[in-house]
Amino acid sequence: MEFKSINPYNGQVIGIYKEQTSAEVDLKIEKAQKAFQSWRKVPVAERARLIAKAGAVLRDNVEEYAKMITQEMGKPISESRGEVNKCAWVCDYYAENAADFLADEVIKTEAQKSFVRHDPMGSILAIMPWNFPFWQVFRFAAPSLTAGNVALLKHAPNVFGCAEQIAGVFQKVGFPEGVFQNLIIHHTKIEDVIAHDTVKAVTLTGSEGAGKSVAQTAGKYLKKAVLELGGSNGFIVLEDADMEKTIQTALTARMMNCGQSCIAAKRFIIVEGVFDEFVTKYVEAVGKLKAGDTMDDATQIGTLARRDLADQLQRQVQESIKAGAKLLLGGKQNECFHEPTILTNVTPGMPAFDEETFGPLAPMIKAKDEKHALALAEQSKFGLGTTVCTTNIEKALSFAADISDGAYFVNELVKSDPRLPFGGTKSSGYGRELAKNGMMEFVNVKTVYVK
Template sequence: MNTQVKHSSIKTVNPFNNEVVKEFDAMSPEQVAKIIDKADEAFRSWKKVSFEERGKIFHKVASIMRDRKEELGKLATLEMGKLISESIYEVELSADIFDYYASKAGEFLADHKLDVKHGDAFLAYDPIGVILSVQPWNFPYYQITRSAAAHVMAGNTMVLKHASNVPQCAQIMEDIFKEAGLPDGIYTNLFVSGKDIEPLVSNPKIAGVTLTGSKPAGASIAAAAGAQVKKSTLELGGSDPFIVLEDADIDEAVKTAVAGRMWNAGQVCVSPKRVIVPASKYDEFLNKTKEAFAKLKVGDPMDSATNVAPLSTEKAAEDVVAQVQKAAEQGANVVLGGKRIDRAGAFVEPTLITDITPKMDAYFEEIFGPVFMLYKYENIDEAVEIANATEFGLGGTVFAKDTQKAVEVARKIDTGMVFINHVTGIAPELPFGGTKNSGYGREQSPAGIYEFVNAKLIRTTTPDKNY
């Protein structure tokens, strides 16, 4: 009799039509343990490899990604539904980040001399070991890149638990690393379910954990890491404000806000989820937003004419509609949309909501879909109060012709990032991360590479000197 335990499968489901494309067997605990053992063994040699040699491999990763951007883009669109143009852009952005750390890691992690009264002192930056990376589906390549480019270039090794609905994107990235010449064990994908992640944190060979995901997932992983006295970094979503000042170009502000909110079908942690405009401009802004919505085309994400893609899964679509319905029940005005589209796939109508008050759940929570929430304010203090009235603090935007005034307002917003006249953006050289319940730690930029290294102090002095 066959007593072998059958483990659950990891599936690719095309959200455009909800068809199952491919299935992968989930790994057993024994398989995962062996992968972590191998990553720990590989760390002992990888940490001794020069930055120059590591950089050659990661430049090759970037080159392969650019050469195969169409293929990679189509795979991301197939698995999680985003527009093909957005998928290809994501591949190009990821390649830029790999190039950035391949070129800069040695400079960032060079010994840092300290100014001391006697003798010499400096900081030496050492990698710490195997990093467990837990990443979401909304940017399947970029999320991998944000953690792997910095931390593996620093000399760590990594095991990745990607979202269960993007298994092919997860696998192809491991394949690209190998094609570029990365030795076995340095970076390995784990096909496991979310419920199996927390126990991995207690594995003594896991040195740190980085997670992008929901607040509950982040809280459980952070607690598990804390119990083991292990470093963690978290990015847990956002409900970004988009404050429009009195002098703003309304046409440009509407265009930017609508495009930003519909980006990735609204499934972006840093999209402008709450648009806050002065009362004197409110009617004009509302009418022009309606006009912009009328031009949106929902449809096949592989079609270049489509503006709004399906959501990532059927459940995601159901959850967004439920949030909109609850806002309506609590008294909000659903001006446009708010329903499922009568067709196959995880589609939700682009939705415009107004008259949201602090008595409604939508005033505080994040809606992860194509839902544009419009607020009005009488003065800047009220605008800032609305902007900060959420548990999240990831990104934000201030839109104005007077950039000095915009910066003054930006300083009052409780987030990790604020962009002037632009939705919260992404670039290799810019730190990414938040505050409050949006998490802690930073990715990208010089800051990102220091999260999982030991800044070791080395102090020299002569025996006859006191200090």
């Protein structure tokens, strides 16, 4: 089988990748295990030095890597540069903090000495998506490799070019052979990799369906799993919100990466006192966004990554309109491009409310009051993050316990930050990435007790 990487903006083939045979995959897994035996013994300081060098390589070659991201999945080039630089940041973060995170934790007991040490687990399989093809990989790889693990990457087939460049980063800075490897395989072969005795855990960022499949397989073979799945984040606007700042935050929260983000704001829930004002100003702001050539610095809205993704979004728009939603802006599709679209009169039961919409669709939902707004935000099978916009910070903080999501942001879009744990609840998955929590997911927390 061959995999084609196709530029969604112009339809040009970027690269063709031949699937690895089962025998070739087995050799890579064996190489990873061999590499682990020596890599785990490398001092933390040296592992940190190498991950810091990876960050430097990313910054030095930002244009090359950004170009590949844009060509393979269609985001504007300015956003691709930002993604590469964010990867450098996560490398810096773990280079600076790994020693502290992995240090022994002395615990006073009746023992002569008792403490907790943090040992690497071994080979970790990472199944990663196309929407942030560099960032999703580095936010796993930076803590996991620095902790002493080795990585096997199964990337999305439409971004195998990015996968090769990522592997090249680790090669350039001197990571030992076998510490980071790409698997060019179809998803039907994933179970065979998870089942392998030397693969100790799996992490997946992807759809709810993919998460359920991987969780089932990981459970079957008693392997640790971390799942970062879909989201349908509520963006709540209260009557006392600073409207101008809120509009700009809402614009980025929904339209960045053409809406193709698990943590994008996907349901705008506005209390009725400011509903008309917010909707009017938001329609105006979205209408000014510039679509065009994704390699042009001035472009703000790119294409969706594949035609089927645009088709799916168009179905959700049309079915919501048939159910009673009103189209305020956009609504049209041309191949992989979908216009930024705003719907109002959106209510539970419509695809625009109930489903994850992975593209530039902003549904406007009217709430009777603050209590109703919080209830609407919670009315979702997903639990990734919620934003609340208000000038009353204490009031917003008092609502935090009422939201069951993995993140709660006040006057800011939900976003990932190397310094803060990231992950969801309910159908958004389980486990955490980033911060110390992310590093601890793939270490053996070992109790040592001396009598």
